[in-house]
Amino acid sequence: MKEKIVVHVCCAPDQAYVVKLLRDTHEIRCYFSNPNIEPEEEYEKRLADAQRVADHFGVPIVAPTYKPHLWENAIREFQHTPEGGERCRECFLLRFRQTAAFCRELGWPSFTSTLSISPHKSMAVIEQAGRTAAGEFGVTFEPFNFKKKDGFKKSVALSRGLGLYRQDYCGCRLSKRESEARSRR
Ligand code: SF4
Numbered sequence: 001m002k003e004k005i006v007v008h009v010c011c012a013p014d015q016a017y018v019v020k021l022l023r024d025t026h027e028i029r030c031y032f033s034n035p036n037i038e039p040e041e042e043y044e045k046r047l048a049d050a051q052r053v054a055d056h057f058g059v060p061i062v063a064p065t066y067k068p069h070l071w072e073n074a075i076r077e078f079q080h081t082p083e084g085g086e087r088c089r090e091c092f093l094l095r096f097r098q099t100a101a102f103c104r105e106l107g108w109p110s111f112t113s114t115l116s117i118s119p120h121k122s123m124a125v126i127e128q129a130g131r132t133a134a135g136e137f138g139v140t141f142e143p144f145n146f147k148k149k150d151g152f153k154k155s156v157a158l159s160r161g162l163g164l165y166r167q168d169y170c171g172c173r174l175s176k177r178e179s180e181a182r183s184r185r
Contacts, residue, residue: 012049013159014114030061096133
C-alpha cells in the first residue's frame with residue numbers, strides 16, 4: 001500500500017515536479033495554501049494552473065478560502081525584513097499550519113511542501129517551520145529537499161512542457177515590489 005502524504009503546493013510548476021516524483025510511492029492529496037499571494041487575480045491564475053496539474057496527474061487538490069489578511073497579520077511585525085528573512089519564516093509557518101490542520105482533518109499522517117524546490121529558499125528554515133506546524137497539529141512533516149538532483153532545473157523543463165504559467169515573483173506584495181525594483185536596476 002502506498003504511503004499517504006499531503007503536498008503543500010506553492011505553485012503549479014513546482015507541484016508538477018513533486019507530484020511526478022512522488023506519485024509512484026505515495027498516495028497524494030495536494031493542498032494549495034497560499035494566502036500570501038497578491039493580488040487576487042494572481043492567486044486565481046496560480047490556483048487555476050495548480051488545478052490543471054492536479055487533473056493532468058489525476059490527484060485531488062483542495063484550496064482553502066483565499067484570506068490574504070491572514071498573511072498580513074502573520075508578517076506585520078516583519079514587513080521591513082528582506083526576502084529570505086523573518087517574514088518568509090512567518091509566511092512558511094502560516095501556510096504549513098493550514099496544511100497541517102488539513103492533514104489532521106483528513107486523518108493522514110504527514111505532509112511536505114513544494115517550497116523546498118526553490119534555490120532561493122532555505123531548507124533549514126522550511127524544515128523548522130514544517131516541524132513546528134506539524135507538532136502543533138499532531139502530524140509529521142516530511143523534510144524532502146526537492147532542490148536536490150537538479151530538482152529546480154527539472155521543474156522548469158517540465159513546466160515548459162506542460163505550458164504552465166511561471167511567475168516572476170515569489171507571491172506576496174513585498175516580493176512583487178522587490179522583483180519590480182530588481183528589473184528596473
Ligand atoms: S517573499 Fe515569498 S516566502 Fe517570503 S513572505 Fe513573500 S510570499 Fe512569503
